[in-house]
Each structure stands twice: as C-alpha cells, then as structure tokens.
Amino acid sequence: MGERRPSDDSSALDDADWRQLHEICLAVVEDLPGLAAIITDRIRAENPVYATLPWEEHVRFIYEQAEELLAGLAEHRLPTREQAAARELGSRRARQGLPVEVLLSSYHIGYQEVWNALLVKAGADEEELPPGLVRLVTLMWSWLRLSSGAAADAHQETLSSQQAMQINLTHRFLRILRGGDTHSEEATHLARILSFDPDGTFQAFCVPSASLPEQDLVHLQQRLARHRGTVQSANQGTATIIVCQNVASDAITDTIHESHPDLPVGVGLRRLSLTGAAASIVDAERTSALAAQTGGVVDFQNEWLFATLLTHRRELAPLFQTDQSVTGLPEHLGAAVRAYADHGFSVTAAARALHIHPNTVTYRLDRWHQLTGWTPRTLDGLMKSLLSLSLFPTPEDPSATHVPE
CATH class of the missing domain: 1.10.10.2840 (PucR C-terminal helix-turn-helix domain)
Structure with missing residues (x-):
C-alpha cells in the first residue's frame, strides 16, 4: 500500500477530512478520460516535439499517471510503488529522443491540471483553500518531486548509455571509412545503425579534438542531433570528425560556434556514397589545417588547391x-x-x-x-x-x- 501520513501536516487531519479528500479524488478519477485528453493536448501544444508520439499512446500514459497520483492522494501515501513506472517512462522518453526538460515540463503541466480539477470538485479556489486541500498540497508536491525525479534519473541513465554506445559505433564507422574499407558489409551495416543512408550524400567536418574533450563532444552531439537529418561525431586521434547527411553546412558550423566561437572548422565536399563519405573526411582534415590559425571556417570547395597541395x-x-x-x-x-x-x-x-x-x-x-x-x-x-x-x-x-x- 505504501507509506501513509507522510508529513505532520497530513497527520493533523481527522478521519472526516480524509474521507472528504478521498471522495474528491474519486470524483476526479471519474472525469479522468476527458481530463487525460485535455492534459495531453496542452502538453503537446506547449511541447511540439511530442507530435512524434501517437496521440492515443500519449493519452494512455497520461491517464495511467493521473490515476496513480489520485489513488496515492486518496490513500494519503507517497509514490513508493509508482516510482518504477516513472523510471520506465523516463527511460522510454529518452529512447524516443525527447529532451529531459520536455519530460519534466509534461509532469508539471499534468500535476497542475489535476490540481485544478481537485479545486473544482472541492468548490474551492487558489485564494481560499479548505484545510484538507492546504495539507494535500504538501503531499502532492512530494509526488511531483519523487515521480519526476525518478523519471529524470532514468532518462539521464538511458541517455548516457545510448550516447556511449553511439560514440563507440561512430568510432568504428569512422575507422572503417578512414581505412578505406568502404565497400564492406560492416561499413554498410554501421551506416544504417547510425541512421545514415549508405547510398546517400555525405559531408564531413573536422575540428581539433583538443578543443572538444569527450564530455564537450557529447553536449555538441546533443545540439547537432536537433537538426533534421543525421549527424554523428567522434574523436579520432587529434581530430574530431563530424559526418552528416541532409543537414546544411551552415547549420553544423553555426552549432559548433555557439559553444566554441573561435574553434577552427574544416569542411569537406558533399560526396555520394560511403566512398564519398571517406573522401569528404579527407577534405575536412585537409582544410582544418588551414583553419587552425584563423579560428574560422575553411571550405574545401573554396580552398581545394591549397588544401590539397598542403599535404604535399x-x-x-x-x-x-x-x-x-x-x-x-x-x-x-x-x-x-x-x-x-x-x-x-x-x-x-x-x-x-x-x-x-x-x-x-x-x-x-x-x-x-x-x-x-x-x-x-x-x-x-x-x-x-x-x-x-x-x-x-x-x-x-x-x-x-x-x-x-
């Protein structure tokens, strides 16, 4: 059943007060199908990234969360058993690519709407609350803090695991491309795992890895991933290689310079297929040598002659x-x-x-x-x-x- 009477405030309520609160919570549960749809629509309106999720699935999750919350409030207990469900939701949202701030925003919106529904059922308003609802605020805040905290922790753990695996896969992919084994089954397989079209057009970028330690690279990859298209990056010796598909060059360089304004960037040509991806990496590495002294962006398309001769x-x-x-x-x-x-x-x-x-x-x-x-x-x-x-x-x-x- 979980812990009862989680605070001194709640223990100050007599049985009549709790019976009244229990009835109010049950009354909101009866309206939950419509309320869950309202909450879902508001969350999706304020966080458009949820548009990638099926609406019916989203409503179902909101309904289940609200039902658990109201049951806990009615039983005046903390969310001990529901935290596992919150962790599963957080992990699921990370796998679906939703940022943690969006996840937390949805929790706050949901709890706010449930609270408003409780006020309506109690015939109260925010300025003059019945004693029972005043003390229910503390319990509800505890639910929000514990449930959203569990979801956020699981989200971060899942995201970190995904990022580590993605970085390892990108390391392998880039090693194969730089080694010239572009026609191998492994190269094609890794390209598809990393969401690239092996027969599509690739473009590479190169920056000094000393300026982008692993943690900075993780943050940069998160920002790059917000662009439509596919972007993967990894450190390769003294260079950080970024390979993208269906993303504008300016979008990549602007994102890099948002956090590292003076970072020199070498830009390769857009080239077709995995063989072209390998060639674009060479382009980017060559032009990065020119950019190293200026802190600017050097594009192989404009500086191909000098960039090529420089290597000789x-x-x-x-x-x-x-x-x-x-x-x-x-x-x-x-x-x-x-x-x-x-x-x-x-x-x-x-x-x-x-x-x-x-x-x-x-x-x-x-x-x-x-x-x-x-x-x-x-x-x-x-x-x-x-x-x-x-x-x-x-x-x-x-x-x-x-x-x-």
Missing part, C-alpha cells in the same frame, strides 16, 4: 626553391604580389589597397621577379608566387597562414 608540402618544396629563398624575401614584396592578385591584376587598385603609390607597386613586382624568377604578370608566375607565399610564408607575414612542418 615537403615534396613540393624543391619546386619553390630560388637563388634567394622565398622565406628570406622582404614581406612587403609578397604583400604587393597578394594585393595585385586580389585586386583584379591592377597596379592602381593594389596601390590603393596598400596605401602606396602605383610606381611603388610596380617596383615591388619587378623586384619580386628579379629575386625569384617568377613574374606575377603571367599566369604561371603568379600561381607559383601565390603558392610559395601560402605554402612557405615568411614568419613575419601576418596575412599568411602558418603551416607547421
């Missing part, structure tokens, strides 16, 4: 060796080359951007040619000049991206 920096070094090494050239010569390229190959526009005379820009371009052998006024010479400045920047050049060896 050591092999390319002999192509950019000159009689006087580029890394030993004055920084202002490189700045003139960049300005010339960035402003429509116009000496005048470059001079305006650098706040110098056009003749000075012309002199610096010529001097660059003399020292490197590359003339910025030809396509080949300009390309080699810009690549040398990007791949082998001078230490003092603030506009260049530093690339570690």
